[in-house]
Amino acid sequence: MAEEYDLVILGGGTGGYVAAIRASQLGLKTALVEKGKLGGTCLHKGCIPSKALLRSAEVYAQTKHSEEFGVLTSDVSVNFTKVQERKGKIVDQLHKGVQHLMKQGKIDVYEGLGRILGPSIFSPMPGTISVEMNNGEDNAMLVPKNVIVATGSRPRTLPGLEIGGKVMTSDEALSMEEIPASIIIVGGGVIGIEWASMLADFGSDVTVIEYADRIIPTEDKEISKEMQRLMKKKGVKIVTSAKVLPETLKQGDTVAISAEVKGEQKEFTAEKVLVSVGRQANVEGIGLENTDIQVEKGYIATNEYFQTKESHIYAIGDVIGGLQLAHVASHEGIVAVEHIAGENPHPIDYDLVSKCIYSAPEAASVGITEDQAKEKGFKVKTGKFSFKAIGKALVFGESDGFVKIVADEETNDILGVHMIGPHVTDMISEAGLAKVLDATPWEVAHTIHPHPTLSEAIGEAALAVDGKAIHG
Ligand code: FAD
Numbered sequence: 519m520a521e522e523y524d525l526v527i528l529g530g531g532t533g534g535y536v537a538a539i540r541a542s543q544l545g546l547k548t549a550l551v552e553k554g555k556l557g558g559t560c561l562h563k564g565c566i567p568s569k570a571l572l573r574s575a576e577v578y579a580q581t582k583h584s585e586e587f588g589v590l591t592s593d594v595s596v597n598f599t600k601v602q603e604r605k606g607k608i609v610d611q612l613h614k615g616v617q618h619l620m621k622q623g624k625i626d627v628y629e630g631l632g633r634i635l636g637p638s639i640f641s642p643m644p645g646t647i648s649v650e651m652n653n654g655e656d657n658a659m660l661v662p663k664n665v666i667v668a669t670g671s672r673p674r675t676l677p678g679l680e681i682g683g684k685v686m687t688s689d690e691a692l693s694m695e696e697i698p699a700s701i702i703i704v705g706g707g708v709i710g711i712e713w714a715s716m717l718a719d720f721g722s723d724v725t726v727i728e729y730a731d732r733i734i735p736t737e738d739k740e741i742s743k744e745m746q747r748l749m750k751k752k753g754v755k756i757v758t759s760a761k762v763l764p765e766t767l768k769q770g771d772t773v774a775i776s777a778e779v780k781g782e783q784k785e786f787t788a789e790k791v792l793v794s795v796g797r798q799a800n801v802e803g804i805g806l807e808n809t810d811i812q813v814e815k816g817y818i819a820t821n822e823y824f825q826t827k828e829s830h831i832y833a834i835g836d837v838i839g840g841l842q843l844a845h846v847a848s849h850e851g852i853v854a855v856e857h858i859a860g861e862n863p864h865p866i867d868y869d870l871v872s873k874c875i876y877s878a879p880e881a882a883s884v885g886i887t888e889d890q891a892k893e894k895g896f897k898v899k900t901g902k903f904s905f906k907a908i909g910k911a912l913v914f915g916e917s918d919g920f921v922k923i924v925a926d927e928e929t930n931d932i933l934g935v936h937m938i939g940p941h942v943t944d945m946i947s948e949a950g951l952a953k954v955l956d957a958t959p960w961e962v963a964h965t966i967h968p969h970p971t972l973s974e975a976i977g978e979a980a981l982a983v984d985g986k987a988i989h990g
Contacts, residue, residue: 519659520640521626523549525858526647526662527851528632528804531558532844533835534668535616537851542623544859549660550625551632551649556616557609559670559836560844566612567692568712569876570605575719576878579752586915596720598697605692628658634665634805634831644809645831664830664858667811667818668851669804671797671836676704678764684773685791688713698722700788702775704762706733708875710794711745715877718752725755725786727762727777734875738887738936740902740922745938748879748918757784767791799837815839822865823857824850832858841871872950874943879919882946884953885934888924897927901959901982905939907989908978909970916940921979923949923959930958935979941972948976959983 525541527534530552541548555562574596581594620627630651640646640661647665649658673687681687686694688709697720703710706728718724726733726749732742733749733756746756759780766776766785774787799817811826812819817839824832832854835847849866856863875881891898902922905911919939925932935949952962963980967973981987 520646520661521549521658523547523626523660523662525549525664525666525855526551526632526660527666527668528634528647529558529668529670529800529835529837530556530616530627531668531670531835531847532560533670533847533851534558534666535620536848537666537668537834537855538625539619539623540852540855541858542625544855544861546855546859548623548625549628549662550620551628551630551647551660553629553631553652555613556620556627557613560847561609561612561616563689563692565844567605567609568688568709568716570608571601571692572712572716572876572878574601574604575716579719579878580915583915596697598695598720602693602695628660629653630658632660632804634667634808636805636808643830644828665832666824666851666854667804667826667831667833667837668835668847669800669837670847671799671842673793674796674798675793676762676764676795679704679762679767679793681793683769684789685767685769685793687793691792698789700772701725701790701792702727702773702786702788703792703794704775705794705796706730706756706758707736707794707796708734708873710792711749711875711877713792713794714749714754715752718749718754719878723755723788724753725757725788727760727786728756728758729761731759733758734881737873737875737881737883738922738924738934739889740920741881741883741936741938744919745875745877745879745881748938749877751918752878757786760784797836797842799839801837823863824854825857841868841873843871843873846871870950870953872946874946876943879916879939880941880943881936881938882942883934883936884946884950885932886924887934887936888922891924891926891933896933898933899925899927899983901925901979901984901987903975903978903982903987903990905972905975908972908975910972910974911940913970914940914972921975923962923979923983925959925983930960932957932959932962935976937975939972939975945973945976948973 524546630649635646647660700723760777818833834850872884911917924934959980967977
């Protein structure tokens with residue numbers, strides 16, 4: 519039996535389920551097809567479980583230093599089973615929340631593997647979705663006017679570096695039963711650094727091997743440098759300009775792998791290896807060959823409203839590449855749905871998207887880096903303010919890091935804001951709003967920041983752009 523819909527969404531991750539809710543709000547008859555669990559990578563294998571583990575690690579690390587706050591504790595230790603249980607409870611609670619939202623929006627959820635069919639008896643156009651149901655029932659046949667492909671991504675691996683045994687990606691690492699005594703993390707990007715921070719705080723001996731000449735290489739250079747200093751301070755060993763040689767992998771009681779570091783081959787040994795070298799789009803097995811949809815460099819190609827070459831089939835989220843972030847996926851979903859509904863949405867300005875790293879300390883940014891601004895030909899001026907001069911940071915006992923604002927000397931526009939330090943992932947939205955509203959550093963500085971708060975560092979950095987910081 520074929521069921522007709524205004525919209526069928528393939529993939530119920532952050533992109534897909536948010537798109538479904540927006541579609542229901544706009545009165546579209548909507549179905550969501552999910553082969554695994556609603557909430558996708560972010561809820562089950564990404565943002566939420568990793569942040570739950572990071573929080574436990576942070577509490578442990580802070581409790582070990584509680585004497586500094588005049589709080590005396592003894593025999594502080596980690597029960598990793600409980601850490602994992604706490605993570606599981608948070609994920610379950612949010613999963614139930616998403617299931618409830620689907621019911622509330624009267625969205626039909628099909629639990630199974632969806633595949634796009636070509637022109638068929640159901641429709642002269644490609645886009646009918648056949649669902650191989652998880653419960654073994656006959657395939658469901660969904661005939662939509664529009665489709666959104668939101669099939670997400672999976673961990674990328676290095677050719678020749680087999681995952682298994684002591685070698686993991688973040689998928690396997692999230693369900694580790696014990697904290698490894700030592701670990702090699704291949705890749706010092708966002709995910710690698712979050713894991714490095716967490717495992718070091720839990721007491722692991724962590725080595726990060728990064729191909730570029732600095733960790734978190736897409737961030738402003740000064741942020742990378744400060745992150746490297748602070749990771750080293752907590753004991754993380756960082757090897758940069760290092761090319762891992764997968765063929766050298768040896769697994770036994772421990773695991774060993776070599777890397778070419780500045781022309782020299784070096785061997786690293788640990789209890790586990792975590793490979794965090796990026797994410798690969800899920801474009802296979804979803805029937806793209808039955809359509810004119812184009813895949814470029816591994817990602818589905820779309821226009822600014824997320825239409826593929828088949829204008830009634832859209833694609834959003836990790837499967838289209840770009841910034842592979844949950845908030846980007848969901849926003850793309852909203853734009854796609856509003857376009858389908860004829861609402862004339864604004865295309866996304868990716869320059870206005872905030873990016874966060876949830877290590878301890880955190881890092882966050884919006885806009886372009888100082889180097890990118892110079893490459894684009896801007897006459898750059900910067901303002902920087904350290905958390906060392908922020909009362910609230912001293913009260914917290916977390917005064918490492920700074921806020922840096924990159925501005926255009928000629929127009930006074932804010933080009934980028936870069937932060938590293940306590941709770942900066944919660945503070946970056948002020949900078950995001952400043953960018954959206956095209957605020958000048960002066961306007962940011964004259965938004966009176968309450969005292970004592972960490973956000974005072976933003977106001978001071980804005981004043982520092984013109985050399986007028988009060989406390990610096
Ligand atoms: P996904 O969340 O991957 O969802 C795709 C869904 O489609 C999956 O549920 C999958 O089962 C389903 N699917 C695939 N194929 C089919 C099919 N044929 N039929 C039916 N269903 C199908 N982002 C942040 O913004 N903040 C963070 O802190 C953050 N932390 C992260 C930490 C880790 C360790 C990882 C791995 C990622 C993290 N991310 C974070 C990235 C974030 O998880 C992704 O950007 C986001 O999940 C992308 O959403 P999506 O909807 O495009 O895809």
